[in-house]
Amino acid sequence: MTQEIIAACNTSIVFGEKKILENITCSISAGEFVGIIGPNGAGKSTLLLALRGFVPLAAGEVLLAGRPITTLSDKELARQVAYMQQEVNVGFGFTALEVVLTGRYPYLKWWQHEQAEDKAIAHRYMEFTGVEALAEKPVHLMSGGEKQRVLLAKVLAQETPLIFLDEPTASLDLVYQEEIFRYCQLISQQGKTVLIVAHDLKLAAKFCSRLLLLAENTMIADGPPEKVITKENLQAAYGLHAAVFMNKVTGNLDIHTYAADDDNPNKDTKVHIICGGGSGEKIIRVLYERGYRLTLGVIQPGDADANAAEAFHLSCLLGQPFSSIDELAAEENRRKISAADWVVLSDLTYGEQNIDNLQAAFTAKNLIVIEDTPIEKRDFLEGKAIELYTKLVKMPQVAVMTFPQFITSLEKNMLPAVHR
């Protein structure tokens, strides 16, 4: 069990008549890198302010290393928690070094000046954030990225066990956003506790060890990123339709958001997609976004279509790698086909392993065949697939179309009608 460093107990904050945060309880241990996420106006920044003791609490309390935060003096608090605000206006041409040195304020008696040691500390952290060379440059002449790194160095020069950052990346380019998160990760790995208010869910999920999701003035989720960033939570917090999945290429949590078509009369229609080799991805996506209930089969594990199925959390029939579709899978595939209202056969390339998919398509009640490439180019069975395919498309329950035509038909809600 790691040591709790800061905790909020049933904390509520009220500004005037308006409730900003209600009943927040959380306990954060040393070394955690916590991201506070949530939609605009959810109270993210206010939570950070409250944890720093900057706003009065209407109820509850905040404990810093077990002590109520209200019992600590200004300087004691400043030696425990460093706070970087969203937007700092450094006027009058103060240089980077002068700004970073203000981080040493809590350690100086009021009559003291910064000692050589304080300057050494300031230089060390400026080196860490890569702004050492800019020490004598006025901060107001710097780019957004340089300025934020100077302010980060200032916050680090405060040498506190806790570091709070309120959207430090809000006005930065993508590169600098990542950079700030990476610095924070490094700092937390060195044993400091970092709390960051973040806008970018993907970055927060990538770097933070824990996320707090706020919505409608309360905390709706708290835990590791993969537990917090879920379809359900995003729907609840942002009112957002999203697919959350592990991006196999980047190894990071990825989020695909879309505008859901809630008025689709064919919503909840059961559709089975026969696909593989990446031929089904776009079909899966367009049908998923329109609210159809999808099943897939039979796909080889590790196939691009299998990843797509995983991303959208779809039930997907998987075959054995590098072997023909076995009897069990074949049978299950046919069962799903007969359970579906209609079936889509993608622009598949046929070989020994998946020829059964083509055979299974014959059992569909309503079949849409997507043909973007002529079958002659997709047959690796010396004519066997061509023969079957030609037979299939002549069947009365089959409609053949290109993918763009498919989209048009979908948009016009013509699909079931095509073949009736």
Next chain:
Amino acid sequence: MRETMRKKTQGNRDKAWKIMMVLSILLLCIIVFSISWGTIRVPWEDTLAIIGQHVPMINGYFPSVNAEFQAVVWNIRMPRVLVGVLVGAALGVSGAVMQGVFGNPLADPGIIGVSSGASFGAVTAIALGLTSYSIFVMPMFALAGSLAAVSATVFLSMSRGKIPVMTLLLSGVAVSMLMGALTSGILTLMNEYRVREYLFWVVGGLDYRRWEHVYLAVVPILIGLIVLCLLARHLNVLVLGEQEARSVGVPVVALRLLLLFVAAATTAMAVCVSGTIGFVGLIVPHIMRIIVGPEHRWLLPSSALAGALFLVFCDTLGRMIFPPNEIRVGIMTALLGAPYFLYLLRKTQQSGGIS
């Protein structure tokens, strides 16, 4: 790399010292010149000798000078210059502090009601006919008036233990207008002789300043200057904004109140011995910020020197243009300061904001 940086920081400090040395030497030169020059011209070596005779320990080493020069230098010109030095230093430092507290290079102590309060105090003293009792009556009324105005401004802008800068500025404007209205109201009821007396006071000047004025102002102004210079490092942090300052543990409200009141009281002391003198508190810190940088530990002392230098320079110039008539120093500072202020405004507009 780090070594060169250190050297550079060291270099900045050396530069600030050098600038302050230069300012001090210039100030001494202008003082000696200002004392020597006039309808009665005193050779500068005689001026130095007379000053030397009044310095304890070394007074035996200076040759004696004729009595007329003695009287002119020591009784007439010396207090005048010293009041100028004190007032200039007070205005320069207070201006720099106000600009820091408000985070705005266009702020000066007048902005929170110091000058209008002082005018109101002065006009009250004149209207009540109290000024003939003692030369201290008007300064005391002026001081009381300006402190009352500043207190009203701060009190009006306080809310929930905070002093938002914008509210402070607006209440300053409101209080100044109120004080101005009251002053005008009293003026309309006064007879012509008294209006003239007020007018003489309100256009700040250093003429007829006596040693009494020096004694009155020297202790409070020096204390004010020392306190403000000691708080310079704290002001550096405060300038970064309230939130920044709080997060490194600065007691923001207490510090801001302390700085406001000390700067206001220092200015008020200056105003009460010299009348209202504009633009010194505005342009001196601004120029010094360009020369020595924004670090208040260098900015405040050098603004004191530069303020003194500027005021004594303006006073001397005012005496030199149409002798034996004088242009009062309040007019001179405005004549030199207003064009610079306008230039500053235009530059600020062009750069798209206050920097």
